[in-house]
Amino acid sequence: MNMIPKVAMFGTGYVGLVSGVCIADFGINVICVDVDKEKIDGLNNGKIPIYEPGLDVFLERNIKAGRIQFTTDAKMAIEESNVLFIAVGTPPKENGEADMQYVYAVAETIGQYMNGYKVIVDKSTVPVGTGQVVKKIIADKLKERGVEYSFDVVSNPEFLREGKALYDFTHPDRVVIGVESEEVAEIMKKVYRPLYINETPFVITNIETAEMIKYASNAFLATKITFINEIANLCEKVGANVQQVAMAMGRDGRIGPKFLHAGPGFGGSCFPKDTKALVQIAEKHGVQMSVVNAVIEANERQKKMVAEKLEKFAGDLKGKTIGILGLAFKPETDDVREAPALTIIADLIERGASIRAYDPQAMEEAKKALRKYADNITYCKHAYDTAESVDALVIVTEWHEFRNMDLTLLKKIMRGNIFYDARNIYSRKDIEEKGFVFIGTGV
Ligand code: NAD
Numbered sequence: 001m002n003m004i005p006k007v008a009m010f011g012t013g014y015v016g017l018v019s020g021v022c023i024a025d026f027g028i029n030v031i032c033v034d035v036d037k038e039k040i041d042g043l044n045n046g047k048i049p050i051y052e053p054g055l056d057v058f059l060e061r062n063i064k065a066g067r068i069q070f071t072t073d074a075k076m077a078i079e080e081s082n083v084l085f086i087a088v089g090t091p092p093k094e095n096g097e098a099d100m101q102y103v104y105a106v107a108e109t110i111g112q113y114m115n116g117y118k119v120i121v122d123k124s125t126v127p128v129g130t131g132q133v134v135k136k137i138i139a140d141k142l143k144e145r146g147v148e149y150s151f152d153v154v155s156n157p158e159f160l161r162e163g164k165a166l167y168d169f170t171h172p173d174r175v176v177i178g179v180e181s182e183e184v185a186e187i188m189k190k191v192y193r194p195l196y197i198n199e200t201p202f203v204i205t206n207i208e209t210a211e212m213i214k215y216a217s218n219a220f221l222a223t224k225i226t227f228i229n230e231i232a233n234l235c236e237k238v239g240a241n242v243q244q245v246a247m248a249m250g251r252d253g254r255i256g257p258k259f260l261h262a263g264p265g266f267g268g269s270c271f272p273k274d275t276k277a278l279v280q281i282a283e284k285h286g287v288q289m290s291v292v293n294a295v296i297e298a299n300e301r302q303k304k305m306v307a308e309k310l311e312k313f314a315g316d317l318k319g320k321t322i323g324i325l326g327l328a329f330k331p332e333t334d335d336v337r338e339a340p341a342l343t344i345i346a347d348l349i350e351r352g353a354s355i356r357a358y359d360p361q362a363m364e365e366a367k368k369a370l371r372k373y374a375d376n377i378t379y380c381k382h383a384y385d386t387a388e389s390v391d392a393l394v395i396v397t398e399w400h401e402f403r404n405m406d407l408t409l410l411k412k413i414m415r416g417n418i419f420y421d422a423r424n425i426y427s428r429k430d431i432e433e434k435g436f437v438f439i440g441t442g443v
Pocket residue numbers: 010011012013014015016033034035036039087088089090102105106123124125126158159160161162269270
């Protein structure tokens with residue numbers, strides 16, 4: 001099919017906005033659509049709704065080149081485009097299942113306004129089988145309208161990491177494309193042509209396999225983190241050092257060094273929800289996911305351990321003040337969805353502590369997420385402000401600005417002497433030399 005891709009991107013969140021901007025940077029015209037009018041108005045006035053390093057530069061370049069526009073007008077976007085990406089949220093429902101209402105709503109809208117052949121590409125992380133449901137929703141809508149247009153559905157899961165999203169999108173380890181025909185795979189390769197020329201591996205599968213690859217990848221990474229966290233817990237008891245264990249393990253080519261950093265448990269908008277969703281999908285099909293189930297359980301325990309360990313060293317937390325450095329689920333993002341800091345802060349407050357907290361980018365998001373605990377939290381201006389008169393200071397997220405703090409100054413500012421480095425960015429020796437009681441994770 002000799003088609004020049006013109007892209008519509010539904011959803012301008014972490015994935016949709018980055019994908020839209022990067023695809024525009026590939027030289028393709030992109031129309032980004034969102035139902036959130038405030039977000040679209042903001043984008044049209046140069047206001048980027050998320051913190052993602054480099055996004056401003058990419059965005060400006062593509063706005064100047066006239067390759068990207070932002071709108072709430074779904075009809076216009078559908079009519080003007082031939083490759084329609086769905087990149088809306090698939091948040092977890094109460095029972096862990098993925099909430100598909102936003103994906104289905106976009107499918108309905110596409111069926112409603114389709115005016116010719118379209119390729120509909122699902123980039124959201126969705127349960128296996130969603131491609132077929134999307135196909136049916138669109139087909140039913142076309143029937144209802146009494147029109148006949150052909151279309152194809154593609155699964156193209158996204159693997160970018162927040163904080164490194166632009167690099168990841170433009171330098172992926174692989175591009176996964178689930179299709180039902182060779183011709184559609186060729187259209188998708190045109191969208192990703194700059195990568196194709198650079199010989200990024202393209203994994204072309206059926207739709208179901210592509211959908212499964214995403215869940216399997218995230219569940220595996222969550223397992224790797226959880227595995228090293230449990231080894232860290234054991235290291236603490238037996239006098240071993242998890243960083244050395246992980247380093248030596250990682251040198252084994254069969255294991256690999258990444259995702260072997262012990263910490264306070266994984267968080268974010270993907271691993272917690274995708275592990276739970278995978279368990280739900282498996283349950284529906286009568287298949288046991290015992291490893292993934294254990295990972296979910298162990299990760300909850302890991303987050304709870306922070307307050308328990310603090311209590312062990314600081315005694316009863318009632319009336320104590322704890323400083324929390326880092327609220328985002330990882331550095332270089334303002335995303336606090338399922339961030340360990342939220343659980344840790346709630347736990348500490350439930351145990352009677354007051355909190356002083358700071359994050360370089362995620363203060364606004366954290367304030368919203370922790371609204372319930374507002375009376376017990378003082379939001380601070382920087383790390384040293386956070387340390388003011390606290391009994392213990394806890395590094396929850398390893399932002400660069402927390403990596404080289406003036407320890408002598410901190411010691412002076414703090415009331416107590418407990419330094420809890422949940423991310424192992426300091427050495428026990430350096431901290432203890434300054435007169436602190438050091439708590440780490442498996443070191
Ligand atoms: P997000 O919540 O940041 O953004 C979703 C956006 O979709 C919002 O702006 C919302 O207003 C918009 N939206 C909702 N309904 C819409 C509609 N009918 N039409 C147009 N826009 C609509 O979500 P996200 O973090 O970007 O995640 C999107 C998907 O990508 C999820 O399935 C997620 O699992 C997956 N994913 C996320 C990441 C990540 O790091 N955040 C990485 C890989 C995959």
